[in-house]
Structures are given as C-alpha cells and as structure tokens.
Amino acid sequence: MSTDLSGIGLRLREIRKNNDLTQPVMAAAIDVSDRTYKYYEQEKRELPALAAVKISEAFSVTLEWLLTGRGKVHKSDDPELAEACAIAVLSEADGRGTHLPIAKIGKIIGFVAAQSAQTGETPAQVASHYFDTL
DSSP states (O other): OOSSOOSHHHHHHHHHHHTTOOHHHHHHHTTOOHHHHHHHHTTSSOOOHHHHHHHHHHHTBOHHHHHHSOSOSBGGGOHHHHHHHHHHHHHHHHHTTOOOOHHHHHHHHHHHHHHHHHHOOOHHHHHHHHHHTO
16 A cells, blocks of 8 residues: 555545535545545555545545546536526526626536535525525
8 A cells, every 4th residue: 555645545634624624524424434544545445435435425535536537526517406406596586587697607517516426415406595595
C-alpha cells in the first residue's frame, strides 16, 4: 500500500474535506472505527466493497470515481437528474411568476442538482426551498 495518497486515500480525503468533516465523523458515517477509517485514508488498509458503497451513497459520488479515479465524480452528473432539476426550477419560477435571466436560471439549476444529490431531497423540494428565499 502507498502512503503518498495518490489513489483512493486522496479521494477519501477530498470527499471528507469537501464536506467539512473530521475523520471520526466520516468513520461514523460509514459505520467503521476511527482507526479503520484513518487507515483507509492513509491507504494502509484496502477499502472493502461495503464501505465503498456506503461512501458512494452517503456522499453522492460514483463508485467508479471513488475506486479508480476515473469517470464522473458526482452522481449529480446524471442527465436524468439534470432534466428533473431543470423542470423543477422552471416550474417553480413559472408558478411563482418569477422572471429571471437565463444565466441565473442556469445557475439555480446547477445549485438544485448539487443540493439534491447531496441531501437526497427531490429537485422539486430543493427548488421550492430556493425560491422561498428570493
């Protein structure tokens, strides 16, 4: 095993840092001990399939990216999710009579996709919450 964090350990650290989590919190999220998680991140222990699946589901990253570093990073890169987010945002804007520039609508769709993938809420729920803040 490598300790230079060029593989899976680097990606685990990236997920953890992007979500502003400590190693103990990350360990708890996937039901392993603090030490076990630390060894995964340091690449001193191989990441079992079950732990990889838990990480993929909890943090909306693809298994391919987590395990190999290739492919799409986030599950939100899914075209079906993008379509659902676009429909949710456009429907919400239309229903509220909100007229926004296309560039702003595009940014809102991206935000809704990221939030939906991260929180597990439906695009319609996230879009509704967003427009409540306008």
